[in-house]
Amino acid sequence: MKIAILGATGAVGRQMVECIEEQNIPCDELKLLASARSVGVQIPFQGKNLTVEEACETSFEGMDIVLGAASNALAKKFAPYIVKAGAVFIDNSSAFRMDPEVPLVVPEINGEDAGNHKGIISNPNCSTIIACMAIAAIDKQFHITNMIASTYQAVSGAGKNGITELENQIANTDMTPSVFPYQIAYNCIPCIGSPSTDDYTTEEMKMENEGRKILHNHMNVTCTCVRVPVMRSHSVSISLQTEIPVTVQQATQAIAAFPNVQIKDDLSIGCYPMPLDTSNQDDVFVGRIRKDRVLENGISLFCCGDQIRKGAASNAVQIIKCL
């Protein structure tokens, strides 16, 4: 299999290189593509150093898979050339996610959707992947109708420049915000994305729109997206309502049986999910599972997952296995 990564020098692109190795994807050739200014950068893969090339319209010829870790604009620009070259484009941008012809896939949840692609498969939004991993097992058995979610999103969601900005502010070397609209060190910024439907943001509406497409349901979602000074794991506080009544024990058992999810849930021994603990690994941690005090047939929970890995790169690389 010949694989190319478009946007190979960013936080997600570099993680994709690692994930291809970790997940033992049979890869005869790995082509690393980026913009002109990254040409010549060396990235290690399977014991060798690969050299980054400039992405151009002809870069994708002969490739079987192209993993996209670039902007919406670049994804839109190169998609026709990728499809024309006969490669499958697994794209991490939001450019094609809501296109009815494009599957939106979290392999553990709807991996079978990947087979219906017409050349493009989208990788969902990072918070949405992590939340859906936590709730999918409940949805399958008890049918989620409603969800209220508040996020605690890491700076890595804005790429490696987001991480650098928090590091610089913490080191007090440069307090000027440029990636984020305001200082993020010691702060919470309750706005991610741009204004969308009814004063929700684009990022907040992804939880409903992408969540429905992944779970194949029609849940209504109230989401509040908040950036917090955490490096690379997102957390989500969730209250959900199901059509079929569900007990805390049933919900916990369902989640525990779901692949690549770990239950961390025992207050008496200080066991709960935390973003530091989910960093640099692929599982989603779920805890604080309890009866919601407001919603009928309601469950509350808290979940965390690595934004660069399961929220982006690992999920995209897993999709290769679905094909």
Next chain:
Amino acid sequence: MKIAILGATGAVGRQMVECIEEQNIPCDELKLLASARSVGVQIPFQGKNLTVEEACETSFEGMDIVLGAASNALAKKFAPYIVKAGAVFIDNSSAFRMDPEVPLVVPEINGEDAGNHKGIISNPNCSTIIACMAIAAIDKQFHITNMIASTYQAVSGAGKNGITELENQIANTDMTPSVFPYQIAYNCIPCIGSPSTDDYTTEEMKMENEGRKILHNHMNVTCTCVRVPVMRSHSVSISLQTEIPVTVQQATQAIAAFPNVQIKDDLSIGCYPMPLDTSNQDDVFVGRIRKDRVLENGISLFCCGDQIRKGAASNAVQIIKCL
């Protein structure tokens, strides 16, 4: 008026000294009380340095008001002596908050309750004060029946040692957790307080129990309390449901007309509440006011307030004015 502060050397106690000056409380004598190890500490007040004395059973004689900024255990220990001395004990601990004989007061909301005291008035939990300031105007006009809240709580909620612990971890001088159960720098800890009803924590149940007592309502509350690496302002993401239908415009107008609350709500110009902006001042900021997508007659909002000031010291000093 003669005022004593019990626990004068902590973050809240020191802020109380400043607030007495700022709020122009007519104070003929200010007595600063703490444990034996703080005796002799000098704290500036009205251009002079006051010397901290050791708190003992006879410390309260002749006082009109005693402001409590000490632990539950110390509040319980000294309360009988304060009451016997004829002083009014305005206590920031949680020791007496749910006692039916003790008013629980946020002056802007239920200041009139203060008059019913029998010697003790409780100052509410910090997150509860900040959330109630944000929602009280909606409750008065439209009657809140349900609330789902997720908090983003500052380290100052654990006192000055909480602030020092985050500072040390950020400076990398001491990463060992002692105030908090795990590292708080670059982390979120979804557990504040100890296990309580149905796997909620004591801190989470305060939002319902204290919220009802302050607002004089019977709302059900699902609360998830999360510690974040922020210094001294708490934030709360809230979805609420009202008995009487309320529009976003009506909710915004009601909140805007409420004293000591500021609306920060215009995504198009990057205007929303942030904990850095509410630090070191007394107002509660409210924004992201929008129609909840799940709850019938539902409103979602995000609010922030200084935990040491409106969440504790300023509110306690304001209560003096209610008497």
